[in-house]
Amino acid sequence: MARNTTPVGLRRPNDPPILILTSLADGPKHGHALAKDIEAFAGVVLGPGALYGAITRLEERGLIEALESHDRRRPYRITSGGRAALAQAVHDMRTLAAVGAMRLGLGAMDRARPVGLSTLGMAR
Numbered sequence: 001m002a003r004n005t006t007p008v009g010l011r012r013p014n015d016p017p018i019l020i021l022t023s024l025a026d027g028p029k030h031g032h033a034l035a036k037d038i039e040a041f042a043g044v045v046l047g048p049g050a051l052y053g054a055i056t057r058l059e060e061r062g063l064i065e066a067l068e069s070h071d072r073r074r075p076y077r078i079t080s081g082g083r084a085a086l087a088q089a090v091h092d093m094r095t096l097a098a099v100g101a102m103r104l105g106l107g108a109m110d111r112a113r114p115v116g117l118s119t120l121g122m123a124r
Helices: 018-025 031-041 048-059 080-103
Strands: 064-066 077-080
Touching: 018 031, 018 048, 018 064, 018 077, 018 080, 031 048, 048 064, 077 080
Parallel strands: none
Antiparallel strands: 064 077
């Protein structure tokens, strides 16, 4: 039986943790800015409970960290562990998409815009 190496909570592309890590891969953001960015790039509206619950879990797991703030908004940034987890999740999704496309007879995936680490702002 194959073992899933994707961290728990990072399995579906529309999961709040995946969306938050993807947003933070572009730079630090506070909660409201995260929600707006996620809505813009994914078309997903996260309610406050889903957003802040996922932020808490990601922070507890060391995948994001809070930054100092001089007002009531608390910005977060992705950690190196968060980048690694997101990179693995993106790899897994790309593999699944390629297999699905092949099995559906859709041909090469090269017609779609390639999404790599640099596209997600993860290349350094």
